[in-house]
Amino acid sequence: MRAFKLPKIGSFRLGLGLALLAIFVILGLILPWFAPTNPLTWYKAPRNQGASFAHLLGTTNLGQDIFWLLTWALHNSLILGLTVAFFSTLIGVFAGLAAGYSGGWIDRILSFFMDALLCIPSLPILILLAALFGGQLSLPLVGVALVLFNWPYPARQVRAVALTMREREFINVAWFSGEPRYKILGRHIFPYIAGWSAANFINTVLVGIATETSLAVIGLSSAQQATIGTMIYWALKYQALLAQRYLWVGAPVLAIVLMFISLFLISSGLAIRSAARRIG
Amino acid sequence: MRLLGQIATRLISYVLVIAFGLTVVFFVPRFAPNDPVEAMLAQVSSQGAYMDAAQADALRASLTDAFGLKGSMLTQYWNFIKRIVLTGDFGPSLAMYPTPVSQLIAQALPWTFGLLLSSTLIAWVLGNFVGLWAGWRPNRASSRIMEGLAIIVYPIPYYILALVLSILFSYIWPIFPLTASVHGAPWSFAFIRSVIWNSFLPALSIVLVVFGWWVISVKAQTTQLAEEEFVRYSRLKGLGDGRILTRYILPNAILPQITFLALQIGLMFNGAIVTEILFEYPGLGHLIYTAVIQGDYNLLMGTISLSIVAVATATMIIDLTYPLLDPRIRAR
Numbered sequence: 001m002r003a004f005k006l007p008k009i010g011s012f013r014l015g016l017g018l019a020l021l022a023i024f025v026i027l028g029l030i031l032p033w034f035a036p037t038n039p040l041t042w043y044k045a046p047r048n049q050g051a052s053f054a055h056l057l058g059t060t061n062l063g064q065d066i067f068w069l070l071t072w073a074l075h076n077s078l079i080l081g082l083t084v085a086f087f088s089t090l091i092g093v094f095a096g097l098a099a100g101y102s103g104g105w106i107d108r109i110l111s112f113f114m115d116a117l118l119c120i121p122s123l124p125i126l127i128l129l130a131a132l133f134g135g136q137l138s139l140p141l142v143g144v145a146l147v148l149f150n151w152p153y154p155a156r157q158v159r160a161v162a163l164t165m166r167e168r169e170f171i172n173v174a175w176f177s178g179e180p181r182y183k184i185l186g187r188h189i190f191p192y193i194a195g196w197s198a199a200n201f202i203n204t205v206l207v208g209i210a211t212e213t214s215l216a217v218i219g220l221s222s223a224q225q226a227t228i229g230t231m232i233y234w235a236l237k238y239q240a241l242l243a244q245r246y247l248w249v250g251a252p253v254l255a256i257v258l259m260f261i262s263l264f265l266i267s268s269g270l271a272i273r274s275a276a277r278r279i280g
Numbered sequence: 281m282r283l284l285g286q287i288a289t290r291l292i293s294y295v296l297v298i299a300f301g302l303t304v305v306f307f308v309p310r311f312a313p314n315d316p317v318e319a320m321l322a323q324v325s326s327q328g329a330y331m332d333a334a335q336a337d338a339l340r341a342s343l344t345d346a347f348g349l350k351g352s353m354l355t356q357y358w359n360f361i362k363r364i365v366l367t368g369d370f371g372p373s374l375a376m377y378p379t380p381v382s383q384l385i386a387q388a389l390p391w392t393f394g395l396l397l398s399s400t401l402i403a404w405v406l407g408n409f410v411g412l413w414a415g416w417r418p419n420r421a422s423s424r425i426m427e428g429l430a431i432i433v434y435p436i437p438y439y440i441l442a443l444v445l446s447i448l449f450s451y452i453w454p455i456f457p458l459t460a461s462v463h464g465a466p467w468s469f470a471f472i473r474s475v476i477w478n479s480f481l482p483a484l485s486i487v488l489v490v491f492g493w494w495v496i497s498v499k500a501q502t503t504q505l506a507e508e509e510f511v512r513y514s515r516l517k518g519l520g521d522g523r524i525l526t527r528y529i530l531p532n533a534i535l536p537q538i539t540f541l542a543l544q545i546g547l548m549f550n551g552a553i554v555t556e557i558l559f560e561y562p563g564l565g566h567l568i569y570t571a572v573i574q575g576d577y578n579l580l581m582g583t584i585s586l587s588i589v590a591v592a593t594a595t596m597i598i599d600l601t602y603p604l605l606d607p608r609i610r611a612r
Binding site for chain 1: 293296297300301304305308309316431432434435436437439440443444447451543546547549550551553554557558568569571572575580581583584587588591592595
């Protein structure tokens with residue numbers, strides 16, 4: 001009964017999340033190419049306009065169109081999150097498989113690094129880096145640091161799955177019938193890991209964007225590039241709240257909230273689905 | 281005996297994790313392109329102070345000494361570890377000279393600790409209560425609304441929620457202060473009231489997010505446990521809902537939460553840093569920010585080393601409470 005009900009909830013969450021995410025993919029990955037001018041340039045539009053047909057979300061204190069600025073911010077944040085998630089998942093799956101499948105010393109050393117990195121709060125280290133790079137970290141550098149801190153999450157999960165798989169009957173059968181190790185990993189173990197890895201991938205996109213945003217909100221990410229965080233930073237810096245220009249702050253805040261809800265729905269939907277598959 | 285072995289293993293890994301973290305903190309500045317001493321000198325001369333070459337050299341030498349950058353890499357490393365582990369001394373703060381860094385940290389720590397501890401506890405109690413109810417009666421409208429709310433709130437980072445709350449309650453409907461400013465004699469009624477008043481919005485932002493997670497996970501646990509044999513048996517025995525929930529389901533639902541909390545404490549600390557900076561709340565996060573803005577190298581190294589020790593310690597304490605709460609592990 002329950003195994004029947006779970007995938008239904010999972011599919012509903014997955015569908016809703018994907019539909020929401022589709023909006024952000026259109027806004028962030030397709031629309032920026034249609035921006036009339038570089039939205040970062042100052043005084044291309046009249047300053048401090050409200051929402052109108054010409055400027056859908058109004059303009060900033062610096063004469064930037066908020067709508068087009070937002071599409072660029074979404075673009076950079078999404079690309080950063082996707083890149084970080086891609087490399088973290090790649091490293092994580094390999095490290096997790098290596099640790100779980102080979103065991104012994106390799107497992108002990110890799111597990112120590114996973115646990116240690118999980119215990120260390122990443123933001124203070126990023127702040128330290130930013131301070132030493134003159135108060136600003138470029139996006140590629142933020143990305144590399146985020147990958148270093150985020151691969152242990154998928155790695156731990158993959159290791160746990162690989163550990164239980166090693167004892168399963170059909171793996172032994174494959175082993176004794178002379179299948180090479182890479183084929184066992186690729187053909188028999190990987191399908192079990194794929195669902196969890198997808199859920200983890202989406203979750204890492206979320207964590208990556210969230211960490212860059214937190215760094216940017218306090219002004220330590222690359223302030224010259226538009227990300228959701230730097231947009232909030234500049235709005236706060238130019239006292240958009242005191243001046244009651246709520247669109248300038250509200251647009252990136254609402255965008256990131258909706259984006260995170262959609263990513264969470266997708267990742268928990270995927271997790272519920274692969275849990276159900278493992279039961280059934 | 282086995283339990284003692286587990287505790288010993290955990291303590292060893294705690295020491296190793298801290299050593300690893302401090303090593304990272306030690307080596308990051310040494311591989312960064314900017315020399316903190318030169319940065320400080322540039323800052324001094326950019327503020328209009330004129331120095332001839334001899335003066336600049338003298339200042340360079342004393343800064344190198346104050347920052348613990350004298351000698352070979354190995355002596356520096358040894359001194360760095362010795363300073364933190366044995367004496368807890370990070371040298372004087374340069375922005376607030378000559379106040380020692382350790383004193384500044386000691387002033388800030390209770391604020392961060394109080395904020396995180398109280399909001400996590402409140403969120404935990406509320407989340408368990410609502411999560412149990414929602415899992416026990418999953419088809420009621422109230423349960424569905426609560427779960428929907430939790431799913432919406434949980435993925436939002438604390439500082440974004442903090443920002444939204446401050447827009448709503450400090451700008452649009454100004455009933456709470458925008459930045460923290462505490463007054464009154466220490467530990468008087470007025471002081472405590474002002475602390476609560478000023479911490480309300482930062483705490484609420486943390487409470488809401490953590491609450492969201494507990495509701496989601498406790499509800500999932502409870503629906504699963506409610507179908508177990510022992511719950512059905514206790515119901516047939518004629519026990520009331522309240523007793524079944526608190527004595528039979530709750531203890532089983534709590535265990536996975538502890539593992540989760542241990543994994544999340546670092547992320548919670550990350551969030552608290554930004555929340556503190558946004559509200560100018562006088563905790564450790566705000567101190568880290570002050571250090572960055574003022575270019576205070578000693579304060580920066582001190583606060584960041586301490587964050588790592590604090591998070592690792594909190595994780596270890598949570599891990600060690602696990603056997604206390606799970607009789608199965610103790611009995612083995």
